[in-house]
Amino acid sequence: MFRNQYDTDVTTWSPAGRLFQVEYAxxxxxxxxxxIGLRSKTHVVLACVNKANSELSSHQRKIFKVDDHIxxxxxxxxxxxxxxxRYMRSECINYGYTYESPLPxxxxxVQLADKAQVCTQRxxxxxxxxxxxxxxxxESGAHLYYNCPSGNYxxxxxxxxxxxxxxxxxxxxxxxxxxxxxxRDDLVKDALxxxxxxxxxEKLTSSVCTIAVVGVGEAFNILDQETVQALINEFEISGExxxxxxxxxxQAGGDADSAPDQSxxxxxxxxxxxxx
Amino acid sequence: MxxxxxxxxxxxxxxxxQRTQYPYVTGxxxxxxxxxxxxxxxxxxGGSYGSTIRYKSVERLKxxxxxxxxxxxxxxxxxxxxLRYLDELILHDNMWDDGNSLGPKEVHNYxxxxxxxxxxxxxxxxxxxxLGGVKNGKKYLGSxxxxxxxxxxxHVATGFGNHLALPILREEWxxxxxxxxxxxxxxxxxxxxxxxxxxxxxKLQIAKITEEGLTISQPYSLKTFWNFxxxxxxxxxxxxxx
Numbered sequence: 332m333f334r335n336q337y338d339t340d341v342t343t344w345s346p347a348g349r350l351f352q353v354e355y356a357x358x359x360x361x362x363x364x365x366x367i368g369l370r371s372k373t374h375v376v377l378a379c380v381n382k383a384n385s386e387l388s389s390h391q392r393k394i395f396k397v398d399d400h401i402x403x404x405x406x407x408x409x410x411x412x413x414x415x416x417r418y419m420r421s422e423c424i425n426y427g428y429t430y431e432s433p434l435p436x437x438x439x440x441v442q443l444a445d446k447a448q449v450c451t452q453r454x455x456x457x458x459x460x461x462x463x464x465x466x467x468x469x470e471s472g473a474h475l476y477y478n479c480p481s482g483n484y485x486x487x488x489x490x491x492x493x494x495x496x497x498x499x500x501x502x503x504x505x506x507x508x509x510x511x512x513x514x515r516d517d518l519v520k521d522a523l524x525x526x527x528x529x530x531x532x533e534k535l536t537s538s539v540c541t542i543a544v545v546g547v548g549e550a551f552n553i554l555d556q557e558t559v560q561a562l563i564n565e566f567e568i569s570g571e572x573x574x575x576x577x578x579x580x581x582q583a584g585g586d587a588d589s590a591p592d593q594s595x596x597x598x599x600x601x602x603x604x605x606x607x
Numbered sequence: 608m609x610x611x612x613x614x615x616x617x618x619x620x621x622x623x624x625q626r627t628q629y630p631y632v633t634g635x636x637x638x639x640x641x642x643x644x645x646x647x648x649x650x651x652x653g654g655s656y657g658s659t660i661r662y663k664s665v666e667r668l669k670x671x672x673x674x675x676x677x678x679x680x681x682x683x684x685x686x687x688x689x690l691r692y693l694d695e696l697i698l699h700d701n702m703w704d705d706g707n708s709l710g711p712k713e714v715h716n717y718x719x720x721x722x723x724x725x726x727x728x729x730x731x732x733x734x735x736x737x738l739g740g741v742k743n744g745k746k747y748l749g750s751x752x753x754x755x756x757x758x759x760x761x762h763v764a765t766g767f768g769n770h771l772a773l774p775i776l777r778e779e780w781x782x783x784x785x786x787x788x789x790x791x792x793x794x795x796x797x798x799x800x801x802x803x804x805x806x807x808x809x810k811l812q813i814a815k816i817t818e819e820g821l822t823i824s825q826p827y828s829l830k831t832f833w834n835f836x837x838x839x840x841x842x843x844x845x846x847x848x849x
Contacts, residue, residue, distance in 0.1 A: 429720050430713035437705045470743070471706055 342454045352458060353451050356480035359460035363406035365496050365529040366393060368464040369489035369503060369522055370475040371513045374546030375466035377404040378522040380529060381539055394543045394553055398423035400433045401467035402543050402551040406493035408460035415459060419443065436467030440476045440484050448482030462492045466545055491525060498528040515546055520566050535563055630682035630733040632656055634667045635806040636768030637678035638796050639737045640780060641746050641761045642789035645817035646739035648678045649793040652826055653808035660808055668814040668823055672697040675711040675740035676816045680765040681753065682733035689732060692721060711740025711747040715757065723755025735765035741818045767804040772796035786815065798829050
């Protein structure tokens with residue numbers, strides 16, 4: 332994408348029918364550090380890579396608890412993510428106050444998407460520069476959604492966003508078919524493997540990643556560092572190969588097809604991203 | 608004249624006060640019980656205008672969405688207002704078109720918020736409401752008063768029902784009542800109310816809500832018994848001038 336005369340404000344269409352400001356906002360998501368989500372019938376796991384500016388500083392918080400039954404992982408402009416998380420928390424609390432019942436995840440996601448859409452149609456606003464992986468549980472089961480700066484949202488069995496997320500997506504595409512029946516611990520293990528893929532050789536330790544889980548009988552909670560490190564050690568995956576019982580279709584993914592209904596997000600930058 | 612204007616403007620929000628001071632056309636008791644398959648509710652069809660029984664075909668039991676049933680006593684026009692609120696609530700819920708729907712617990716709490724907020728503005732909706740329903744196999748029965756007092760129970764009643772029907776229900780209610788047993792129990796309570804509540808009329812409806820759906824019966828009457836010996840010659844013990 333290069334600069335052109337149609338990309339100055341969000342309310343200008345390009346002759347090809349694109350809103351460049353929105354697409355640039357999606358670029359911001361791709362530049363953020365990776366976040367991944369995966370779900371089974373009863374649990375949803377979120378994981379993200381922690382990037383600290385320097386050794387002296389702490390890393391930014393990218394996973395937020397929105398309610399007992401909903402949590403969100405973000406990639407992109409974390410400040411925008413924080414603001415949207417606050418909005419989501421507010422909506423959940425208001426719904427709970429009026430109805431004594433948890434807000435259905437699908438409705439929260441639609442409200443979030445409509446909020447993002449507003450910013451694509453006002454000349455005095457800019458799109459939110461953050462992608463959100465919303466994980467939640469409600470009456471109709473476990474859900475994982477991806478909310479885009481464009482105002483689109485999709486439901487996924489598993490997804491990854493942020494930098495080097497394609498590596499994680501490739502891993503998830505190989506594994507996703509067994510996720511619905513996976514146990515909670517297997518899901519967490521797969522999340523750690525997926526995070527490892529995005530690290531491209533860096534050592535996987537609990538200081539580099541954050542894991543959060545929500546499920547039937549388990550309120551949304553972020554696992555603490557010791558637990559995560561213990562899991563990493565147990566699965567012996569810090570830098571080593573995946574255990575042999577994983578086999579079947581290892582390596583040589585490259586299957587361009589088998590883009591399942593749920594795991595969308597095809598080529599980046601080929602089609603106009605709003606088409607995805 | 609000036610001072611009386613100031614007095615009323617202290618309590619009213621704008622010049623033209625719309626507060627409910629007292630009810631005009633009222634319905635009397637509603638009773639609700641949980642039974643084996645769901646909820647049963649009974650209410651008569653009377654609308655009193657003070658001490659006159661003015662209207663005798665007032666439907667005080669209504670469906671709310673897919674899963675709930677509401678019964679109301681008190682000011683009928685306020686009940687109609689509440690039905691409009693609920694209509695809008697259910698409409699917006701359906702417009703989401705996403706497979707989720709508001710259950711009886713959610714509707715009950717919504718009504719509690721409405722009633723309590725009106726009470727805080729000194730402009731109550733002059734009703735006592737009973738909300739019952741079944742969703743995903745779970746039975747729910749709750750009550751809200753005009754000041755926002757709300758609770759759930761296995762059997763609830765409004766107005767005179769609290770004093771005349773609840774004692775019967777506390778004695779004879781069981782978790783596993785069949786439909787026929789439940790109706791008989793409700794009829795026993797309604798008959799008692801008919802004898803003792805002056806605003807009761809002998810024309811009632813019974814509504815049943817289960818996981819499958821809701822039915823409200825056609826109006827019918829209860830048999831009553833008046834052939835007590837003491838009624839034959841009522842003044843035999845103490846003759847009076849009339």
